[in-house]
Amino acid sequence: MRFDIEIYLITSTLVSAFTFIYITSTLLFSLIKKGKSSPPLEVSENVTAVIPVYKEDVKLFRKVIQSVKREKISFIVVGDGATEPYKSIVESEGGIFISIKKGGKRKAIKEGIKLVNTPYVLLLDSDTILPQGGIKRLISRLQGKVVAVSPEIKLVRGKSRLAYYSSEVVHFLRRLSYKALSIFGSVLTLNGQCILAKTEVIKPFILSKEYDEVRLFRFSTILGDDRQLTNYVYKLGFKAEIVDDVIVKTKAPDSISAFFKQLIRWYRANNFFMIKEFFDGSIFKKGAFYSFSLVYWNTLPILIIISNLTFIEIMLRHILSHPKLLDRIIEDPIHAFYFIVVRRIENFMHLFYVDPSFIYRHVDPFYFEIFMLHNVFAELSSLVSSIMLLIVFAHFRKNIRGFIMGLAAFPLMFFAEIIAMFTMWKKKWEGRQ
Template sequence: MNQVDAFYLIFGSLTLFLSLIYFILNSYFSINVESPRRTDSNRLSDVTVLIPVYAEKPSIFERVISSVYAQDVKFLVVGDGCDEPYRSITFRYGGKFIRTPSRAGKRNAVATGISHVDTKFVLLLDSDTVLPDDGIKRMLSLMDEGVGGVSVNVRNVNTGNTFYLAELIERLKEATMRAVNRSGYAVLLNGKCSLYRTELVRPFILSEEFRNPKFMGRRALIGDDKQLTNYVISKGYRALVDFETTVLTYPPETVKKLYKQLIRWSRANYYFFFREMRDGTMFKRGPLYVFNFLYTTILPFLVMGISIFDMIFLGSTIVDTDPTDYELALLHGGNFILHLLMILAKRIVFSLLLGTTTTHYPFTIPGSIFHHYQVNHPPSTFLGFHFPRLGFKYSVILMHVASYLTAIPFIYALWRLLHEEKLKTLLVGSLALAIQLVVSIYALVTIWDQDKWLTR
C-alpha cells in the first residue's frame, strides 16, 4: 500500500469516527427531550399575528386565516404589492389588511406590518402555514422573562409529489434541533411560524441590515429567520422551539422548486457559519451546536476535495478485472456501488476508444510529480509503518461497512419522529439527501457569484 492509500484509510477512519459521534449524540438527545416548563402569565390579547402574503393559493390562504381566527387573537395581513382575494378573506375573518405599493419581498412586507403592531408579542406566520388548536397559547406559555423567541415543530401536508423529499429533510432538521434545543438556544426560530417580543425585534426588522441584507456589497437573499434567531440570542435572550406544538405547511410543488429552496438554505448556512464564527453567536448555543455546525458545513468541502483529488490523481486509472482494482473502488471516494459503476464506465469508454485496457496503479505520466512520488516512496510503508496487503484490504471493507452502520441510530431516531408512511418517506425521501449534497457543493462553488444569491 502506498502513502496515498494509507492517507485515504486514515482520513476515512477519522471521518468515520466523527460521523459516529454526530449520529449517536443527535440520535440520543433527539429522542430524550424534556418537556419544557410553561407559564400562564401571558395573555392572548398580548399577541398580534403578522402574515405577509404574495401569490398564495386562495384556498390555502383561507385555511391559514381560519386557523388564526380560531386562536382568538388579533391578526394583520400585509399584501406584498397584491390585494384581492386576500383582502376579502382577511376582512371576512375580522383581520386587518395592508397593501404595500409594490412588491418588495417578504422582509419589507414584515417591516411594513410590524410598524402597525402595538402588542407585547408578535407572531410571524407564513401565508401557507396552518396553526393547530391552542398553538399560540402553547407558544406563549414558554415566553418567560428570559425568552426572546419561541418557534414550533413543522410538518408538511401530504400533497404527494415532493412531500416525501421535503418531509425527510424536515425530520432531519428536527432531530438535530431537538438535540441542540436542550441548551436553551435553538438552532433556528423557523420563519414559517415564530413568536417574538415585539420591542426586542422591531428595531432590527426596521433596520437596513434586515430589510436589505447584503453579501459583498450587493443585496442578497439570506435567511431572515436565522438572522432574527441570532439577533435574539445576541441580545442576551434565549430562543426555544416548542416541539409539542406542530404547524402544517405545504412543501414545494416541484423538485425544481425544492432544489431552489435548498440552494437558498445552503448559501445561508455558509454565510451564517462564518458570521457566527466571527461574532461568537455560535458558541453561545453549546458544544453540540458547534460540533453539528462544523460537521455539516465542512462536510461538503471534504466531499468536493476528495472528488477533485480522485479525478485529478486517481481518475486516470484504467482498470481491468484484477480484484485489486475493486479494492480501489472500495477505497477511493467512499461509495462502493458508485465507484464500481465508474469503473465499468471507464472500461467501456477506453475499450471503445483504444480497443484495449491496461492496468496502472495509479496511472502517471513519466517525469510527473506523481511518478516521482511513487518511485521515491515504497508502496508498502507509510510513516515507517508496514501495512500487509491482506490486512489493508479487509480494513478498507470494514471501514466502509461501518460507515453505513453509523447511521443506524439516526435512522431509528428519524423513524420515531416520522408520523405517516414511515418506510416510504425514508426510502423515497432519501433521494433528497443526494439532492442536498449536490446543492451544498453547487452553493459552495457559486458562493462568490452574487447574482445567484437572488435566486428564488
C-alpha cells in the same frame, strides 16, 4: 509518503470521524426530554399576527386565516404586491389588510410590525396553518431568557409526491438535530414559517436598517431572515426555542425542482451565516455542540469531494500500473466493484495480482496510525449511518414507497450544498420570489 494517499486518508478519516460523532451525539441528545410550562396569561389581548402574502393558493390562505382567527388574536396581513382576493378574505374575518409595492418578505414584515402594539408578535407565513390552542402553548414558553419560540413543522403534500417525501426526510433530520441542540440552550434558527416573540425585543431590530439585508465583507444577502432574527436574540443575551409539542402545517414544494431550489436557498444562507458567525465570534457563544454541528454541516460536502477525487486518482494510478489487474477487473467487474468501491482503500491488498505490501510500502509509521484509525471510523460511521437510516425508515412506518422516494433527499442535499457553496460570490443572492 505519497501525497495523494496522505490527503485521502486525512480527509476520509475526518468525514468518518465527524459523521460518527455528529450522528451519535444527535441521536443521544434528541432522546432527552425537556420540561413543559403552563400558560401564564390569556393570549387574545396580547398577541398580533403579521402575515405577508404573495401569490398564495387562495384555498390554503383562507385556511391559514381561519386558523389564526380561531386562536382569537389580532392579525395584520401585508399584501406584498398583491391585493385581491386576499383583502376580502382578511377583512371578512375581522383582520387588517395593507397593500405595499412588491418588495419581498422582509419589507412586508417591516410594514406589518409597524402596526403591532401588543406585548407579543407572531410572524406567520401565508401557507402555515396553526393548530388549535397552539398560540397559548407557544406563549407559555416565553419565560426567563427565552424571548422567541417556534413550533415544529408538519408538511402537507403539494402536487409532487417525490418533493413531499424528500422534504419530509429533510424536516425529520432537522427536527432531530434541533432537539439535540436545544439541550444546550442553542437553536440554529427559528422556523421562519412561524415565530412568536416579545415585541419589545424584535420590533426595534425589524424596523432598523440592519434587518433589510445581512452583510459580510462586500457580500450581502436577503436570505435567512429567520436565522438573522435568531442570531440577534442571542446577541442580546436572550434565548430562542423550538417547541416540539406544538406543530403547525405548511405545504411542501409542488415540484422536485422547487424543493431543490429551496435547499439551495437554505444552504446559501447557512454558509453565509456560518462564515459571518465565525468572524464575529458568535459561533462560539452557543456552545461546543452548536459550533461543531454548524462546521460539520457546511464542510462535509467539500471533504467528501476531496476524499473521493483523491481516491479515484489513487485507484486509476494503481490500476494503470498493473495491467493484469485491469484485465481481471474487466473479466469480473462485480468482484472488482466490491473491493474498489465498497471496501475502498483498506482492501487494496486483496485485489487480484496486487502486491500485499502496497499500502504498507506507502504509509510511514505515523500515517499508518491514521490508516488504522481511518478503518475504525469508517466502520463506526457506517454503523451509525445505518442506524439513522433505520430511524428514518421507522418514521415512515408502513409507507415503504414514501421512504424509498424520500431517499432522493440525500443526493439532492449534497448537490444543493455544493451549488450553494460555489455561488457565494454573488453580491446579492436571490431570495424567494
